[in-house]
Every structure is written in structure tokens, then in C-alpha cells.
Amino acid sequence: MSKPAVLVARAVFPEAVARLAEHFEVEANPADDLWSKAELIRRLQGKVGVFTTGSERIDAEVLDACPQLRICANMAVGFNNFDVDAMTARGVLGTNAPDVLTETTADFGFALLMATARRITESEHFLRAGQWTKWSFDMFAGAEVHGSTLGILGMGRIGQGIARRGAHGFGMKVIYHNRSRLSPELEAECKATYVAKDELLRTADHLVLVLPYTPANHHSIGAAELALMKPTATLVNIARGGIVDDAALAQALKDRRIAAAGLDVFEGEPKVHPDLLAVPNVVLTPHIASSTITTRRAMADLAVDNLIAFLTTGQPRTPVNPQVLGRVRGQ
Ligand code: 8YV
DSSP states (O other): OOOOEEEEOSOOOHHHHHHHHTTSEEEEOOSSSOOOHHHHHHHHTTOSEEEEOSOSOBOHHHHHHOTTOOEEEESSSOOTTBOHHHHHHTTOEEEOOOSTTHHHHHHHHHHHHHHHHTTHHHHHHHHHTTOOOSOOTTTTOOOOOTTSEEEEEOOSHHHHHHHHIIIIIHOOEEEEEOSSOOOHHHHHHHTEEEOOHHHHHHHOSEEEEOOOOOGGGTTSBSHHHHHHSOTTOEEEEOSOTTSBOHHHHHHHHHTTSSSEEEESOOTTTTSOOHHHHHOSSEEEOOSOTTOOHHHHHHHHHHHHHHHHHHHHHSOOSSBSOGGGTTSOTTO
8 A cells, every 4th residue: 555645844863854754754855045935835745744844834725725734743842824714714734843952042042142142243344344353341331130120922832942041041030921820839939020011011021022923913013012011121033034024123123113133034024124134233144043963853843743643643742733633624
């Protein structure tokens, strides 16, 4: 009997593709470039599963054009590339890759906070440009991190990881806002206090965004929110582009309405708003918060586990729409 066919939509670890090939006929994109939607649909013909990397848009058009597709397994904790309602309505399972990237991503969030507050990349550019000719008493004076107030918007697993680092490692006072409050036990463990969003914006010395992208969260931070922040505050976004209005942020940075920002994600990435490239008080990284080999392997392994487990036993490890189990297409 021929094996079911799956597609790997973008280049990933060869070992991940090899594991899939033990169970399935695999077609794998050898390139880092995303296929166009038309090409993705063409490649998906006859495939029951697809390994996605968080950027391939799986919507009603794709699902209707690929009636054999039963599972989309994301190598990412975020799954805003999936139209989950359209998938659920058509009996297509989505899976994501939570937990395995939590600590690594929290490490990076903290690194970006530190680099932003202490102006590490800005001062490095100055040095590399040969501009360091003398000492001055306030040269690249930054913002205190230890003992300051850390604000976290979005208190899922990664947000909690950042809270722990801030509270336990740097003696920061941690405040957070989230759709729902943490349990008293988790609040105590993270030493975090729940506050309203406005209070978070007004009070935080360093504000870290870790909320998932949903239409409701689009431009959660825009001109009005930036206006509430302290002029000395810093903003870090390791969540998703689109949560921040990048044009409004660039203007606020230019006008020094906030002190600095650290951004790993951008609206329309890999394109970056030209005004962000033009201001000095921003640290910019190319969406690498989860990028260590150990963690990226674990993310790929989890996506592979989900494909194998679901297509062989019907029991995925980390479904995002578990309500479709039992009524997935073709079952
Ligand atoms: C990924 C991410 O690197 O997991 C996520 O949601 O944003 C990143 O860890 C990216 O989506 C590609 O897999």
C-alpha cells in the first residue's frame, strides 16, 4: 500500500524530513523562500498533511483547493498563519509547537530588553564607526534594569518566563496585563501583579509584548498607547508584527516620546518600516527569539511528532483546534 503524502513547505532540518519519510511520501521545499499561494496549492495536491513554519497562510481558499489535506503542523507556537475557523469548519486539524521554545524565547526577550535599555547596539555602531575618541560622563547613559518596573502585556508561558527572569534575577517589580489573570500560585511564583492595561502602560519602565496576534490585538500598541508611556520607558516586542503600529512607534522614537525600543518582529516582515531603520534608539533583530539549534530542533521535532501521531493514531500532541478530532476530513 502506498504511503500517505505530506508536504514540507520550507527548508528545515534534514533529520526532520528523514523522520517524516519513514512514514510518508514526502515532498520538501529545499528553499527558505515561501512558495506563493498558487504554488503552495499546487504542491499540496494529494497531500494529507503539511509541515508549515509559521508564515504559510492556510485559509479557506487553500483548504477548498486541497480537499485531501487533513493536518497542518506549525513549527511555531504562534499560529496566526492559520485561519483556524476555516480549518475547523472544514474538519482540518492545526497543531502548533508550544512549550519547547518558552525558556529560549524568554532568554531572548530579556536580552533584547537589556540591549535596548543599556543601548548596546547603538553604542557598538558608534564604536565601529570610529567615533569613540574620548570618555564623557553621560556617554550612552541608559535606563536602569535592576530594581525597575517590568511590565508584561500577554502573560502566557513566555511572559511568565520573562517575569521570573525580571523578578528573581534582577529584582524588578513585575506588573502584567492579560486577557485573564494568572492563578494566585503562578502570580506568586512570578512575583507578578495584575494591573489594567492603561496602568501597565503608564507605570512600566520596560514594557515587553508577548501576546498572540489576533485581529483583536491588531495595533494594541499605537500612538495613543505610546503617549501613555513614560518618556524614559522602553518597549520590547517579541510577539508578532501587527501588534505594534510600527509607523506610530517610529514617530514616538523619533520624537523621544519613549526612550527606546527592541523589536524582533515587524508588520509585513521581512520588510521593516523604513522609519524604524532611520531612528538610532531602536534595536532590530530578524525574528530570531526562538533561534538556538536545540530549540529549533525541538520545535521541528514537535511538528513532526504531530504529523506522525495524528496521521498514524489520530492523536496529535499539541492541537490548536482539538474540537475537530473525531471529525477530521477523511476519517
Ligand atoms: C518562529 C515564532 O521562529 O514560534 C513562533 O511563534 O514566532 C518563532 O519562534 C517562527 O514562527 C518560525 O517558525
